[in-house]
Amino acid sequence: MENDTNNVENPEAVEANATQAVQPKEEPIAKTAKDLFSDFKASDESDFEDLNDQEQASFSDSDEPLTKKIKKKKDLKRKPKPGHEDSPKKKNYIQKYKKEWESIPAVKPWISESVHGPHYFYCRFCKKDYKCGKTEIFKHMSAMKHKKHLTNTVQSVQNKFLFRGLLCPVITPFVKSRGKEVNYKLINPYAKFLKACGVKGILLNDITGEGMSLTTEERKQLVEFWYDICKEKNQFLMVQVGGAPLKSVIEMAVHAERLKVGAIVLMADLYHRPKTHLDLIRYIKIISEYTEKVPILYHHYPKYTQLYDIDMTAFLLDITGEVEQFVGVIYTTNDLQDGLTALTLNPEKYVVFMGTDEVMLGAVASGFTCIMGNSINILPKLAESICQCIKDGEIKSAQASQNLLKKAIDSIYCNGDMVSTLKAAISIMTNLPVDTVREPLQTVWEGTIIKMKNKLHEIGII
Structure with a gap:
């Protein structure tokens, strides 16, 4: 009986929790054509291949490289040393989408914002969303999958309308x-x-x-x-x-x-x-x-x-x-x-x-x-x-x-x-x-x- 009493001790809280549990999620606002026609899923993975030193240098910028982000992510998972349980943890930096990327000639035809939030970009050719970062964008562009979609798109147009x-x-x-x-x-x-x-x-x-x-x-x-x-x-x-x-x-x-x-x-x-x-x-x-x-x-x-x-x-x-x-x-x-x-x-x-x-x-x-x-x-x-x-x-x-x-x-x-x-x-x-x-x-x-x-x-x- 004591357990039953505890369960109904605060009925208002129970009702609030129930209401919160059935609250529907808000749908993303349609900003681009893909929002209207397809069910897209964001990808944390990348389709790119490793770049050589010359390509890596040409793509480098002031944004934090992917390797440091991965290292920080691993550091966060490590257990703190004894006596330092309450020490503040450093926040992991997550790159946000930048509109100025759309002015880069090489990526302008296929890049756009993602419906999954500011930390993703969308590839119109591959019809897929990826995590942001200028380096990641150029690496994706060098991927065989992306190049194949680009080549097929251009060739199909040239073959269709001459x-x-x-x-x-x-x-x-x-x-x-x-x-x-x-x-x-x-x-x-x-x-x-x-x-x-x-x-x-x-x-x-x-x-x-x-x-x-x-x-x-x-x-x-x-x-x-x-x-x-x-x-x-x-x-x-x-x-x-x-x-x-x-x-x-x-x-x-x-x-x-x-x-x-x-x-x-x-x-x-x-x-x-x-x-x-x-x-x-x-x-x-x-x-x-x-x-x-x-x-x-x-x-x-x-x-x-x-x-x-x-x-x-x-x-x-x-x-x-x-x-x-x-x-x-x-x-x-x-x-x-x-x-x-x-x-x-x-x-x-x-x-x-x-x-x-x-x-x-x-x-x-x-x-x-x-x-x-x-x-x-x-x-x-x-x-x-x-x-x-x-x-x-x-x-x-x-x-x-x-x-x-x-x-x-x-x-x-x-x-x-x-x-x-x-x-x-x-x-x-x-x-x-x-x-x-x-x-x-x-x-x-x-x-x-x-x-x-x-x-x-x-x-x-x-």
């Missing part, structure tokens, strides 16, 4: 009727015109192609039609599958991969727009889980998607290692500096297209080898001239071509919506009746087309 050059976002011709059905009869002569002008890359069902005004079945049929044309003419085909409900986007992505197109392009969900770059990564990852080998690019078009606040640098850093098929970005923006930052961030892994006619000269001069522009539909030789003149060092000729290109697109776009006026200009240049657009867009009036034609003739385009 296209470089001018990419043309093609239009979709419609029948001049109430239903505005797709006019397949006009696609062959239109494609023949582009091939004769030297266009080697085709982007289908993007904004210029009114992809968001087409049904899923229409978009799939267009892909099949253009696939045969591109195969015959040896052109690289990329297909934009975004701008639709997620289920339809996945269906079109699977269809494009089954046809073995060159790549698929995604835009952000236009109904449930991502609030952060992590939301965007999650959206792309969901779609990638239904495909296996087709390369994926993201079309960054803030003027159309209204996603001005997405941090593209953070996006490219955090998507590394999370979506194997992801290979790059198309920048349709006049912010050349932002595009250049993306271009130089991880050039071995990601390709970056500059997709704005107005900054074509600056993009090529800055090192962009992939250019997309609406003007390639009507003036591909002018775009090609800009690229060639920069390559040959003929700056004044390149500037003259860029100025002429700007005059042409200003003379076209001043007459209405971008897609409608571009299709009217293509009709003028090719003599093909491809000016009809699908509602809610409005087809350019015939009188305006005559006015546009006279202006293009005046500046020497036709």
